[in-house]
Amino acid sequence: MSRFLGKNAAALEPYTPGEQPRGQTFIKLNTNECPYPPSPMVEKALAEFESKNFRLYPDPEATVLRQNLGSHFGFTPDCVFVGNGSDEVIAFAFMAFFDRGDKVCFPDPSYGFYPVYADLYGLDARPVPLREDFSIGINDYNKLDGHTIIANPNAPTGIAMAREQIEKILQNNPDKLIMVDEAYVDFAEEVTCVPLIDQYENLLVIGTFSKSRSLAGMRLGYALGNRELIAALERIKYSFNPYNINTATQIAAGAATMDNAYLIKITGMVKTTRDRTALALREMGFTVLPSSTNFLFASHPGKSGKELYTYLRERRILVRHFSHPRTLEFARISIGTDQEMDLMIKALQEGFR
């Protein structure tokens, strides 16, 4: 490490992203990307864009994109914030709503970035352990110590909570901000908290185009909430990077937003493949948590998650395992195309019968 590194930076434990191997030699089921291309409207909109316009800065207000997102979800643009991936939206929310030393609550295990950001911004992390069956115990959220972020459906478990349960948390903690990270909500059934936004001023819903919209490479995340919450995020953005959404992303994501039929089509395909794959894995003796996402969290008796990962990697199939003590036996398998999943099932059948 550089001798110029500050003490704070030296003490951080950064997030580890999933591998992004070069070339096409792997079946890549490790970062929950969508196996299908984005909406054809994206390609069309980008083709119509003239690259000479890249000389200009992007629209700092992302006007068209926020209008499109607003009309998609039924809000005015001042209730919509956009960020460079939902990771940035979460970072801005942590900067906007916490002071150094404040308590932040989140389920454990959940998305690995929550503790990383807590650390980065000097917060007092209060992880709330999942129940024995890996679901979120709603009674553990009756009187929260601080503002809270909950992934729903949760990652890496894939388990979703009913909207009514989140509503209970909102009601029981009127003075705490509840941020619901809905990265996978388009693969779930009717659990989104967007319809609650008008009723609960302590609710911020966060979403991403990386999974269900097939635009991980474009980096677009968003937050929906009341005007005051959105204005708070804008304050941070204009104190950090006013041009956080590049021009190509504004165009691509704006076009993708308008193609709801395509979203329904590809998420439907992923869900069908997911359920079929879960069945096949269970037939082989795997434990598979009930998934409302585009991945499966699975374990096999007598094998660790690391061993599963290594076994598949040797067969050119990439999945993910985590070193969290609660989930050492599990591997997280993103849902690919039917053909990719068949190859994965076949590879497992050779060694896991």
Ligand SMILES: *Cc1c(COP(=O)(O)O)cnc(C)c1O
């Ligand atoms: C993938 C993921 C994100 C981050 O998505 P980006 O928009 O690509 O930054 C956020 N939260 C959860 C739970 C995720 O799985």
